[in-house]
Structure formats: structure tokens, C-alpha cells
Amino acid sequence: xxxxxxxxSTTWVVEDHDLVRSLLTSWFASRGHRVRxxxxxxxxxxxxxxxxxxxxxxxxxxRRNGVDVLQALADRHFSGAIILISSxxxxxxxxxxxxxxxxxLHVAGALSKPVxxxxxxxxxxxxxxxxxxxxxxxxxxPRLGEALAExxxxxxxxxxxxxxxxxxxxxxxxxxxxxxAGRPISVAAVLADASAEDVRGLALLAIADxxxxxxxxxxxxxxxxxxxxxxxxxxxxRRHIGPVIDALDRAGPPxxxxxxxxxxxxxxxxxxxxxxxxxLHGLRFSLDDFGTINSNIDRLVQLPFEEVKIDRAFVxxxxxxxxxxAVCRSVVQLARLRGAVVVAEGVESFDDLDHLCELGVDRxxxxxxxxxxxxxxxxxxxxxxACEDRSTATxxxxxxxxxxxx
Amino acid sequence: MNRLTDPxxxxxxxxxxFLDRLAHLRRRFVERAREDAAAFRALRDRRRAGEPLEGxxxxxxxxRAHALAGSAGVFGFEPLSxxxxxxxxxxxxxxxxxAELEPxxxxxxxxxxxxxSADPTT
Numbered sequence: 001x002x003x004x005x006x007x008x009s010t011t012w013v014v015e016d017h018d019l020v021r022s023l024l025t026s027w028f029a030s031r032g033h034r035v036r037x038x039x040x041x042x043x044x045x046x047x048x049x050x051x052x053x054x055x056x057x058x059x060x061x062x063r064r065n066g067v068d069v070l071q072a073l074a075d076r077h078f079s080g081a082i083i084l085i086s087s088x089x090x091x092x093x094x095x096x097x098x099x100x101x102x103x104x105l106h107v108a109g110a111l112s113k114p115v116x117x118x119x120x121x122x123x124x125x126x127x128x129x130x131x132x133x134x135x136x137x138x139x140x141x142p143r144l145g146e147a148l149a150e151x152x153x154x155x156x157x158x159x160x161x162x163x164x165x166x167x168x169x170x171x172x173x174x175x176x177x178x179x180x181a182g183r184p185i186s187v188a189a190v191l192a193d194a195s196a197e198d199v200r201g202l203a204l205l206a207i208a209d210x211x212x213x214x215x216x217x218x219x220x221x222x223x224x225x226x227x228x229x230x231x232x233x234x235x236x237x238r239r240h241i242g243p244v245i246d247a248l249d250r251a252g253p254p255x256x257x258x259x260x261x262x263x264x265x266x267x268x269x270x271x272x273x274x275x276x277x278x279x280l281h282g283l284r285f286s287l288d289d290f291g292t293i294n295s296n297i298d299r300l301v302q303l304p305f306e307e308v309k310i311d312r313a314f315v316x317x318x319x320x321x322x323x324x325x326a327v328c329r330s331v332v333q334l335a336r337l338r339g340a341v342v343v344a345e346g347v348e349s350f351d352d353l354d355h356l357c358e359l360g361v362d363r364x365x366x367x368x369x370x371x372x373x374x375x376x377x378x379x380x381x382x383x384x385x386a387c388e389d390r391s392t393a394t395x396x397x398x399x400x401x402x403x404x405x406x
Numbered sequence: 407m408n409r410l411t412d413p414x415x416x417x418x419x420x421x422x423x424f425l426d427r428l429a430h431l432r433r434r435f436v437e438r439a440r441e442d443a444a445a446f447r448a449l450r451d452r453r454r455a456g457e458p459l460e461g462x463x464x465x466x467x468x469x470r471a472h473a474l475a476g477s478a479g480v481f482g483f484e485p486l487s488x489x490x491x492x493x494x495x496x497x498x499x500x501x502x503x504x505a506e507l508e509p510x511x512x513x514x515x516x517x518x519x520x521x522x523s524a525d526p527t528t
Binding site: 017058115 | 421423469477487491
């Protein structure tokens with residue numbers, strides 16, 4: 001059974017301020033939780049916390065701090081959800097969240113004080129909902145290898161649009177996985193536990209599927225679109241890319257490999273040879289999730305990337321947040337200097353879209369236009385847009401807002 | 407549907423229990439404002455008596471300001487939370503000089519006194 005399918009056995013409130021602790025305790029109790037609190041300074045306090053509990057953790061705890069507690073939970077192989085709360089600045093809360101993730105813990109959310117109870121409410125809903133588990137390391141998460149062997153992997157397709165004309169210029173393929181009972185499962189959770197070999201297996205499946213998508217679109221009267229496929233850094237070796245290049249000339253749309261940020265290149269020299277020769281054969285490389293983890297300026301300089309994708313963490317809210325704005329601005333500048341195309345992913349609001357267009361982003365992708373769709377829905381979406389283009393001469397936001405089919 | 411299993415019914419009952427509890431905790435927070443004010447004054451006096459703002463004194467002050475900033479915010483006392491936040495930021499900053507600190511202490515003291523004299527039920 002999925003560990004997040006039910007309400008956590010117990011909710012532990014780890015907060016040193018007695019009145020705030022009482023408040024949180026009674027709030028969770030009012031939601032029907034069985035609540036306990038513990039003295040964060042007692043080193044044995046965490047032994048009682050069940051592995052599937054929910055831990056609500058204040059970061060500043062007198063002599064002890066939130067990082068000590070995260071460490072203690074990790075040492076005890078805690079696998080439940082953790083919610084961080086703090087009145088420290090957002091940047092501190094965010095890095096604390098990442099510390100938890102580094103420990104292999106499932107940090108479901110991080111909230112700043114004063115605790116917004118409506119957001120806490122929404123967060124709990126997402127924790128208690130079985131299909132939204134974003135965490136990793138769950139004992140019950142199926143192996144990617146098994147899912148591949150049992151054909152429980154499909155792909156969805158999300159359009160990438162020209163930021164000036166809003167024409168669809170390419171499509172990104174995104175894997176969807178299902179458990180043995182056919183229920184959707186979190187791709188992130190499965191990928192976090194997957195072997196490099198299985199992740200490469202997934203990339204190969206995607207390459208084969210890209211050709212199928214091309215044939216399918218043609219059967220619906222649509223010209224095949226350049227297609228982006230996510231590949232891990234470990235794929236960027238001549239022995240893996242060679243066979244892809246051999247197949248490139250035969251059929252299918254132009255391919256772009258979006259190199260994920262998660263793993264680092266084992267052998268940079270090999271990666272450089274592999275990418276350079278692949279580029280000479282017509283393959284494109286895109287630096288995915290730029291600005292996060294291993295997706296950094298050094299990578300942009302070392303390899304022949306023709307595209308940079310700004311991570312959604314910096315795109316979402318860039319119109320209002322000076323830091324996100326500065327990141328997007330710098331990425332555009334850096335990419336220009338490298339002659340690379342800039343794609344903003346995760347565009348979800350008109351304000352952000354306007355802002356990104358002003359900054360000179362070349363392409364946009366996100367729920368504002370369309371979520372990832374099945375091949376059939378994707379073709380419908382393209383055809384519906386083509387109809388609209390014929391029936392309306394106007395271009396702009398209203399036009400695009402009407403374009404999403406869901 | 408059984409009255410006790412009706413989620414809407416249960417939620418509204420639980421909601422009222424929570425609101426009563428919140429009101430109670432809020433009163434206790436206000437009652438404690440006097441203690442907090444005294445504690446800050448004592449720490450401030452040590453500083454005024456010439457004790458350098460470092461080590462245990464700095465740590466205690468910073469922790470108290472942080473705790474007050476967070477808890478005042480949680481219980482809805484925004485001006486007090488903001489005053490404590492400002493003091494905390496200054497204490498964590500590179501230089502916390504007399505000229506910068508004194509007005510922040512004054513402000514915090516004023517907010518705590520205002521809370522202490524206010525009607526805790528409002």
C-alpha cells in the first residue's frame with residue numbers, strides 16, 4: 001500500500017514555543033489528526049516517532065535546530081512526510097527544505113510564519129491524496145525497470161510555443177508511469193530510485209515513441225514537430241548516442257535531447273565528444289532546468305547546447321519577484337552570448353508571460369497554453385488552434401487562452 | 407447520514423473547538439507580554455551597563471526576538487511581530503551599534519506595552 005494513501009498514523013508537532021505548539025496541536029486535532037508533540041532538545045525524543053508519521057517542524061528550536069532534527073529523522077529512516085515552518089526568511093526555509101531532501105526525507109512543504117492555515121490545509125490534502133506523492137525512496141514505489149518491462153510507461157506531449165507568434169514550434173515528451181493496477185504513479189519518485197541503465201532505457205523508449213508521434217501527427221494531417229526528449233547525463237556517451245544518430249536519418253522528426261540537471265557527467269571529455277559529433281549529425285541539445293543543481297553556467301560553456309530551458313522555479317512568479325526576474329534576465333543574456341535559444345518552462349500566468357516576452361525569451365511552455373496531453377488530445381489541440389487561426393485574425397493573449405483543451 | 411459521521415458537521419464542530427482554543431492561547435500570549443517586556447528590558451540593561459553584545463547575551467536576545475517575531479505573527483499581532491523582526495534582523499546583522507539598536511528596543515517595548523494594556527479578547 002502506498003504510504004501516503006491514508007492519513008499519517010500520528011502527527012508530531014516539533015516546536016519549542018509552547019503557545020504556538022498548543023495552537024498547531026489543536027489545529028491538527030481539529031482536522032481529526034492524532035497529535036503528539038515532543039521536546040526537540042531531548043535526543044531520545046524522536047525514537048517514538050513512527051516511520052509513517054507526519055512531522056511538523058519549526059526550524060528554530062532553542063539549542064537544537066531544524067537541521068539537527070532532520071538529521072535525527074534521517075538516521076531513524078523516517079519515511080513519512082515533513083512540513084517545515086519558520087519565521088526565517090524564505091531563502092533559509094528553502095535551503096532547509098533542500099537539506100531535508102538531501103537527507104532523503106520527504107519534505108512535503110515549507111511554510112513561513114505566521115502559518116497560513118489555508119495553505120497548510122491545502123498541503124495536508126496533497127499529502128493525504130495517494131497519487132500526488134512527490135517523494136522518493138518509498139519502499140512501495142515500483143522500479144522503473146519493472147515498469148519498462150511490463151509496458152507500464154506511456155508518454156504525454158506538451159507544446160512549446162514561439163514567444164512572439166505563439167505558434168507551436170516543438171513538443172516535449174513527458175513520461176507517465178502506472179502501477180500494476182493501472183493507477184498513475186509519480187514519475188519523480190520512480191526516477192529518484194531508478195538505475196542509470198533503466199533511465200537510459202526510458203530515454204530509448206522515448207526516442208522510439210517520438211517517431212511514432214511523428215507518424216501519428218502525419219496521419220491527422222499535421223506536419224511532424226521537432227521533438228524534445230529528456231535524457232540523463234549518463235546517456236551522453238558515444239556508445240549510447242551512436243545508435244540514435246544511426247536511426248536519425250531514417251525517419252521521424254528532428255530530435256532535441258534535454259539533458260537533465262540531476263546527475264553530473266561522469267566523463268566530461270567523453271560527453272563533449274559525444275555531443276559535438278551528435279550535433280554535427282543534426283541532433284540538438286538543450287540544457288534543462290537551468291539554474292538548478294548541476295544545470296549551471298559551467299555546463300553551458302562546456303558542451304554545445306543550442307537551447308537553455310529556464311527552470312520553472314525561476315519562471316513562476318518572475319513578473320513580481322525581483323530575484324526570479326534577475327535570474328531570467330541573466331539566463332537570456334548568457335544564452336544570447338552562446339547563441340542558444342531560451343525556453344521558459346512552467347509559464348502559468350499572463351503576467352509572467354508578458355514579462356518573459358519583454359525579457360526576450362524565445363519560447364514558452366506551460367499550463368497557460370496546455371498541460372501535457374495524450375497524442376490524440378495533442379493532435380486535437382493543434383487542429384483546434386489551426387481552426388481558430390483561420391477564424392480569428394487577432395493574435396495575443398485572448399487567442400491563446402482559448403487554445404487550451406482540457 | 408449519521409450525524410457523527412457527517413464530515414461537514416464534524417468539521418464545523420472541530421472548527422469551533424479550534425477557534426475557542428485559539429482565543430484562549432491568544433489571551434495567554436497577551437498575558438505573557440508583560441514578562442516578555444521585562445525580559446527584554448533586563449537584557450537591554452545588561453547591554454547599557456557595558457556588557458558587550460556578544461556570546462550568551464547576543465544569543466539570548468536574538469532567540470527571544472526570533473521567538474517573539476514568529477509567535478506574535480502566528481497569533482495575529484502584526485506590529486509586534488514586525489518590531490521583533492526588525493530587532494532580530496539587526497542583531498543578526500554585521501553591525502548592531504547603539505544608535506541603531508536603541509530605537510528598535512524602544513519600538514518593541516512600546517508594542518509589548520500596547521499589547522499588555524489592550525483588551526485581550528479583541
